Amino acid sequence: MSNGKRITLQQAAEIIKDGSSLTFSGFTIWRRPMAIIFELIRQHRKNLHLIEVNGGSQTEFLVGAGCVDIWESCWVGHELYGKYGANLSRKVAEKKIIVEDYSHAEMLFRFTAAASGSPYAITQTSLGTDIHNPEYDMLGRAGLRDGKRIAKLKYQFTEDPFYGAGSQVLVPAAKVDIAVLCVQQVGEEGTVRVNGQYYSDPEVARAADITIVMAEEIVPEEYLRRNADQNTIASFEVDHIVECPFGAHPTGMFGRYDVDGAFLKNFYATTRTQEGYDAFAKEWIHGLDHISYLEKLGWPRMLKLRANTAMNYSPREKKGGN
């Protein structure tokens, strides 16, 4: 039983309008929906508000392309293939982007709250740090805290009334328009099976108003339903599905392919200036579609990255990215 959830890469990107708030599956340089990211860049999407449990290569590609006005998160970089987010760093220095800093756990609990329908979450993290410096409430400084999609307050301290456990930090639910996921398998009706660490995928899928799932393969729904306890996200939490093999490249995917370290190293090295970014985008994004991108990468590269079935990673890929 299919129900019309299947769309194309282009359609997926078109669902994401200028000014949308957006979040993603994955973790730093793993299972990022890069094929849709590239398509957004090709479609010249503007004024995006990224709200991410953590950032990574997807952030850097979008930020470098000038798609992003606001970034709320805790971290950006390419792990060992790029020490920090050079594009974000440049835009921050140029004051072309608003950055709202939270801690990693705060971001995670903000999504957990949104995913369970709570307006906020309780944590006890990061007390005493500049994350809670009231001067550094950047969305507040920009006058954007309307209490609708962006909370009235960055955070609030309160005391535990039940056990006298002391100061608690309340952080607002992460309200996002669209979550874009990149996973191993999705069923025709939307059931998602993630292999390996699922990071914060279940939370971001449930928190968003619209959830798009891009998968290495769309499989018969019935196949996934034979083992319901191995599935990660329920059918009705997913609005649209896209089949796109190697859609996470250059980020990696458990059981399928490794991170393309050399690609990311090159991206990091060449996009520290805007001119460098623009040249990189001209070569690798604009004028290509997903298939021509794969053709350009070539077979030897992808075969080297391909994961060994028993190990779920590639024993051939030199981890340093050289």
Place this chain on the structure above:
Amino acid sequence: MSNGKRITLQQAAEIIKDGSSLTFSGFTIWRRPMAIIFELIRQHRKNLHLIEVNGGSQTEFLVGAGCVDIWESCWVGHELYGKYGANLSRKVAEKKIIVEDYSHAEMLFRFTAAASGSPYAITQTSLGTDIHNPEYDMLGRAGLRDGKRIAKLKYQFTEDPFYGAGSQVLVPAAKVDIAVLCVQQVGEEGTVRVNGQYYSDPEVARAADITIVMAEEIVPEEYLRRNADQNTIASFEVDHIVECPFGAHPTGMFGRYDVDGAFLKNFYATTRTQEGYDAFAKEWIHGLDHISYLEKLGWPRMLKLRANTAMNYSPREKKGGN
């Protein structure tokens, strides 16, 4: 690599001292650690404080035996095999037990809070009901709200400061001394794999200070670690493990055996009076150990309950319990 977590049924029961607060795996009449429950009754445990996401047959057995002083939960009964908790109902009428009522979601979120180290949780459920009637704070009326293991308040209303979403109900974390789980498989080092619905097992295991896992089988740890993404609870969250086949009987276990409806129907019918309970316990609990209990049940009964591997339940068991 074993690390001395393995204990016997008797030792498991001995870890649970008089006056402990206690919670369990499972859901109503599924995957309850009955073999340990029976052992607690044999050992005449007293003054227990049960804090349960939901009650079920295990509650009724313990309450009927006079082991329980306080029951905090939302529901007790045997599903279609016994409309309500006759033993609890009798003890309530006789004022021999303190019952603190929450809603099901409140109990679940109370455990979720405890499991994630928060002193309380935020929900928006049950507003306007007598669950929040301040006269019905039974632990408060009994003067037991010390703010240590029992929260100072049953609940608290607050307003959402972030999005103006209105009244929120704050409920205190469920602080429990010991969680006793009953699952299909545990590894030698404590890794738990639950098949089928895991109910609130991950939360109760993490919320408790001591976690005891009784399993149908103790399996080589390495077997479970081959597929880490199919496991339910991490090794270090489990303190003690017990192997006990059919340990959930008369409750059921996904993939292994069905609920013994006839057994529960008989329990419900015969334990509506204390005399009835005492006679039932004399026949089925006292003077037996787990093996003699199984012998008494007999092979035909257990073979009828045995789950079909493809279906995970028994196609032979008449569901009405006749």
Place this chain on the structure above:
Amino acid sequence: MSNYASPEEYGLADLLCCAAAHEVKDNEVVFAGTGLPMVAIMLAQQTHAPNLKLIFEAGTLDGRPPEIPTSVGDARCEMGASRASGLYDAFSIAQRGYVDMGFLGGAEVDQYGNVNTTCIGDYLDPELRLTGSGGNPDINSFAKRTVFIMVHEKRRFVENVSYITSPGWRVKKWPGGEFVHRRELYGAAYRGGPSAIISTLGVFRFDEQDGHMYLDTYHSGSTPDEIKTQCQFDLDISRVKGATELPTKEELRLIHELLDPDEIFIPKTKKS
């Protein structure tokens, strides 16, 4: 040339179950409790609502059990499900607002649709302690609408329930306990409330503005006036539309041959 069953072919439980099934629309996300609600929802799944998404409280999402589970914790729930997990998922999804409809039961109901499943008599000195709330108030708080299935007895349709377990249209505002409209308490979490009480005598609905129950349809064999005498409060029978739609032969076949052949929840009617 009707396909409706004749009176000797169905029992009250059949009528109840079918009336309840008719409350569901296709493609809805439905949260169903154990017992008759489960049969009703699976009946809808087999008839006009093949694409409904069924959530069981114990942690089954979009389940398609091939036979009726004995309870929501049952291994039968998982067969064909999209995901089997736990209560955290079920309640998070519900609180997040995914649930269109909840299917519930109750022991007592008042004129505002407040339902009691906790105790009969004074809570502090009860005549009878019942099961307790279970997820009744939660599903009822989180879903856009809820449908209750109840046995109709005058002692169950009361002026004030012994204990409000599950919130109706006018509920108690604490700490004082005065009745206010549900909307006032729930704020942004307000999504609706009980949309129907289906009893063994009729189908009752609510005026969402003033929160009062009224009779919508009466089951064949009873009359609005008779039903009014079976309520302790002053039931509004002025808006009654007519008789409740009868079960069809096909619905009866599905209930008794496919869903509940062992008469676990619904007894078969002896042909006269």
Place this chain on the structure above:
Amino acid sequence: MSNYASPEEYGLADLLCCAAAHEVKDNEVVFAGTGLPMVAIMLAQQTHAPNLKLIFEAGTLDGRPPEIPTSVGDARCEMGASRASGLYDAFSIAQRGYVDMGFLGGAEVDQYGNVNTTCIGDYLDPELRLTGSGGNPDINSFAKRTVFIMVHEKRRFVENVSYITSPGWRVKKWPGGEFVHRRELYGAAYRGGPSAIISTLGVFRFDEQDGHMYLDTYHSGSTPDEIKTQCQFDLDISRVKGATELPTKEELRLIHELLDPDEIFIPKTKKS
């Protein structure tokens, strides 16, 4: 008859890594970030702490990777793990108090152990935006103790860090921003704080009462006085115990043959 390596056999990164590994005790639950912390913890796992339980932030619990993962999101993390799940599990477990020790890095540190990984210069007009916090403040807030591994440069050991990303022993109390002891802010959640900063020059610890950093041991090749000049604050060198324990030949073998043969995090030392 020492097994210690001779100076030409190891590099500073080796010394750092081994000193860090020595901070772990067997059977502890340890939360490690990407990079050198990961190598250090796996070295401990291969030597004196075979039963330590390793948590990776992305969702691997009790992992035993056979080779060094490139980051905590890496598929290599899951090999032999007790459970692979997600961040909710990792952070819930940490906040619940399971974690004995966290292994972290930083760009700047002050005399109280406050660490910065967010930006250099004024936050509102930064010279350089760095990665941001990641889980640094979280692990540091939740664990009973934390160990930081840092490159030692005078510009990194500062009077005041540009931005307190991760809390030390004396932290800012908001809204005013005055420094108070960490214990005062964390209440029941207080479990400890940074127990060591391991830099390329020495091992630094803290007086838990007044919150000040002091030099515990100096690495072979440097002296306490020299180290003092490499700090912008007035480093207490009065409590120094002696030289940092050297890497053993076996530790070097494990690092370079087993854990990081590709020199991803730790370069091999050219034999002179």
